[in-house]
Amino acid sequence: MNFKKYVLFGLATAGMLLSFESCKPKGAGNAVSGNAAEKTYVAPGQYDEFYNFASGGFSGQLSVYGLPSGRLLRVIPVFSLDPEKGWGFSEETKPMLETSHGSVPWDDLHHVQLSKTDGDYDGRWVFANANNTPRIARIDLTTFRTAEILELPNSGGNHSSPFITENTEYVVAGTRFSVPMDGEGGDVPINTYKQNFRGTLSFVSVNKDNGNMELAFQIETPGVNYDLSRAGKGVSHGWFFFSTYNTEQANTLLEVNASKNDKDFVLAVNWKKAEEYLKAGKGKKVSNLKYVHNKYDDHTHTATSTLKTETIVLNAEELEGLCYYIPCPKSPHGVDVDPSGEYIVGSGKLAALIPVFSFSKIQKAIAGKQFEGEFGGIPVIKYEAALHGEVEKPGLGPLHTEFDGRGNAITSFFVSSELVKWNIKDLKILDRVPTFYSVGHLMIPGGDTKSPEGKYVVAYNKITKDRFLPTGPELAHSAQIYDISGDKMQLLLDFPTIGEPHYAQAVKAEKVKDRSLKIFKIEENKHPFFTKGENEARVERKGNDVHVYLTTIRSHFAPDNIEGIQQGDNVYFHVTNIEQDWDMPHGFAIKGARNGELLVLPGETQTLKWVPDRIGIFPFYCTDFCSALHQEMQGYIRVSKKGSNVPITYSLGTNQPVEKTN
């Protein structure tokens, strides 16, 4: 076999990479479709056609855009503190950012996955991965809030995640950085990588009824870097495909040392087989771990963080038929499965071609033991035996592929900054358009389902430079929408994005919008410090803890003035928004508070903890403009010295103000 033809770079060097940006697309310029303005314009009062859920990358959050307008509809806080929404600041949401080693205020959210039923989006949940401190989140599309976060043990960077099976049976997580297994003594020299560092693939089950996640099992493999993954579907249902790099098992200067092999691997995992092994008791129970499972409850309006200590590990080397490697040129990034499930596309970011593997040929190869050897005890299928064919000279730096539902694939090329459309069966290139600049992921609505909506493709670009008015050294990342309804792809619109969108998915608005909750029903509020109405508003001291049962309604707080607070008290403002109208939040903030603010939606209770560190008068007020008399929605707290004899007194903000002494 001649490896040379698969290899773009003999040896990657920093110097060469520095020249990437000179590889701007040339010639085609910014040519746009003649009626691009109309095609992307969504008139006032009209809705966008698609919800586009885009990862926020290093923001740690999830962005929701409308397509085709590119308008940012909402940023959903997931893994990072959000001062705007009080996420991670309120007592109720703090547990959501807990990990097995304390609160972590940030993460790097890379990929999103809409839940699926029968291989198509069902509009119920979005899953997202934390790439730094390994976790998976589930966002509920009735509330557009993060409902659950599950930490992953035995992992070092959860990049190959949260890809899901076609009925949302499992969400997976492949460790990007192999590390020593938890609880087995991690204090080892880094240059013992090959002996001590292991790669794990976590399979997280999802409850069909309520979406709850559990770590079902992990598969232990040799130490490599796992990059991306996709579930099989249709004919390949029951299998999962993971791309790997650093099969050199290097542990320093990976830029060079992990770019040496001409081929790395796609790892094919038979998860139905894994289930059989589990049933047969072939899993090893490991119980000296620490990871947490955080859940938010929409009725108590509170989160809990539960420490877990056990997982079940299946050993890929020992359990025959569980895993197979497929050679894939070179440092494969994306591994994508076509709508039928038959074709698996590996995008080697340093490769000069795109291999397309055939699921049926893989099965035949396994049956016929067409192996070229093994890696870490796992059989390596012969490249040619698994191959459907190769897309030749497609572009430079292929990264990801999505599908248009008309038999075509579109692949993004980072180095040559373009999108290339090709036919899945005959592998012929049909069209190419430049991106500005250096596209990473791309997204076709439904592009990973069995029924893609091949109307648009969006390129999520890594370099922005001159695409928008300059904003100093730091620029927003950018996206570009193309019309792909015809034979030729046509650029429509550039739009800037929050953080760094890696992957994104889009779904027809109809599948989501009618699920969307407008208010939390106040009669369903089970918060332990819920205040049903102003007549229940009160202040209670319990030792050094002071609980303020506080209500908000346009446009006053009850109570609005509180005296008798002492320096060093733990003051808990339990704010219940007793409104029941859509889009009528109230905010709560107090001067100098270390816990930010609360943004409390109708029917909800949220708690701000405040520890006054000095005497004086502290104003508080509503932070979300709520009515013509919003500016009047305020109160004062009087803080006296520790041990002061000022009694707890408060004014009830009714139309007939009264003072109550506790």
Place this chain on the structure above:
Amino acid sequence: MNFKKYVLFGLATAGMLLSFESCKPKGAGNAVSGNAAEKTYVAPGQYDEFYNFASGGFSGQLSVYGLPSGRLLRVIPVFSLDPEKGWGFSEETKPMLETSHGSVPWDDLHHVQLSKTDGDYDGRWVFANANNTPRIARIDLTTFRTAEILELPNSGGNHSSPFITENTEYVVAGTRFSVPMDGEGGDVPINTYKQNFRGTLSFVSVNKDNGNMELAFQIETPGVNYDLSRAGKGVSHGWFFFSTYNTEQANTLLEVNASKNDKDFVLAVNWKKAEEYLKAGKGKKVSNLKYVHNKYDDHTHTATSTLKTETIVLNAEELEGLCYYIPCPKSPHGVDVDPSGEYIVGSGKLAALIPVFSFSKIQKAIAGKQFEGEFGGIPVIKYEAALHGEVEKPGLGPLHTEFDGRGNAITSFFVSSELVKWNIKDLKILDRVPTFYSVGHLMIPGGDTKSPEGKYVVAYNKITKDRFLPTGPELAHSAQIYDISGDKMQLLLDFPTIGEPHYAQAVKAEKVKDRSLKIFKIEENKHPFFTKGENEARVERKGNDVHVYLTTIRSHFAPDNIEGIQQGDNVYFHVTNIEQDWDMPHGFAIKGARNGELLVLPGETQTLKWVPDRIGIFPFYCTDFCSALHQEMQGYIRVSKKGSNVPITYSLGTNQPVEKTN
């Protein structure tokens, strides 16, 4: 005088306010200009015409939009932690969020002001106010970063801010909530408001050369609520106008109790007179205060927080000719000055008309002592003596007014949800358009300057409801752009916004874009832990502190592996991005870190402090996709037990990796 005609509500009640939302604009529907799509479409590769700087409200940040596209170009972190950009997480930026009582991770940014020279925007800086913990920030428009934050003593909620004079001589800050003066014993009963609570107006000087702010003086007034303010210009240069409410001096249920007086006041302040009094030594030096002044330096790439203890206070009651009250119906919110400086528009949010005051008549009234009495020792000018005229039956709930530069004013109406255009001189109403829904501030580019660009008006709406695809109970706030170049205002586009935009300003792109910095020059880097190149990269232990001098360049870290770290060490990663190309940031994150991540721009050094709390192998990696080999840009830290004898060892990530032992 018949007060009745000025009064919309005899007594505001919660019940009545609840019905506001039924006051949706009717009839006009969503009619848009025929070519709205073309008018708002900015083709790929083209620039927007205006930078629109919008306050983030309860996000605490500043948003930069392009107009007319409505695209969000950048969120600039100001008063709140920003996990996306490491703002408040890096050691360098932590001091920017310090206050006199410790770090405060959040605030409520209400208003923005572009710096002015000769009454027009000069494109140098944006000022912004913190409404919760009183502060003013200055954002530098070369870097689009927050350069300075000044805390304000003697204040309780800084709402009436950061309005500026026509040569940026002063930025002002009027306390929204009157409070006892600092350092004079604030532990007083709240119902002693009239005796003990004071209103202060802070005048902050701005250095012409570098923008540096200093608290020049404060004016002490009776306790009321200050709402908004505007400087005089042209003929009224040297004066400042502040709107007040709660002249009832109520301290509970302000919704009712501060809505009783038929007129409150606009306070006219002669700041040139204040300067004379200061020179004459009439200010009282107060030196038992605490407030901080935080500055960020673009060469050391670090911030400092300096504690201040002194201010000079001028007493408005004692110093004749300094302050005058002008009666203004009813609970005035906006107070806006026309391009000539002659006309001052007071928008009483509960008033059924709009009074327009005349600066020359105010001067005549003062000269002729046409007073109707005094309030707290300050003369009250007769309403009619100050009045140019009234706009009759303009709409319900007037809030703010901007000017189109063609002799017209446009006023926003919260309750009747509309914009109304009227002629400044004859006070005749010329046009009205609905807003969706409940507009707060409005903005015309240059609308508060002497030369407005009357092409667009943007309505920043408080209620969103059905304007965009629903996103659960919490919706983005929204803005609407109207074409005002013709006689009739025409709705063009709705766009969602970050946080809650209160005020916004827009400036022609030409005035800002060429100032924008592309990189930080590495030869100008004066950071104390700067690493000039990979040959200087190193790890140094000093007791329990470990300093990692770390460089980033596509696509590796130097060093990339570090051993010899011990549990409980203070590890400082001083990351220098040695790139010098535009738009080539690198990020830095390590598994489980409590200080988020770093986003390091070319030529910059930033520091992440990490205290490992357990033994093991911790991966770190670049968080901003930088090249085709970005995924290879990683390293490992080995953490051993406290007292371990593993020596400090590190790999230098050059093309020829070496290990160095310290």
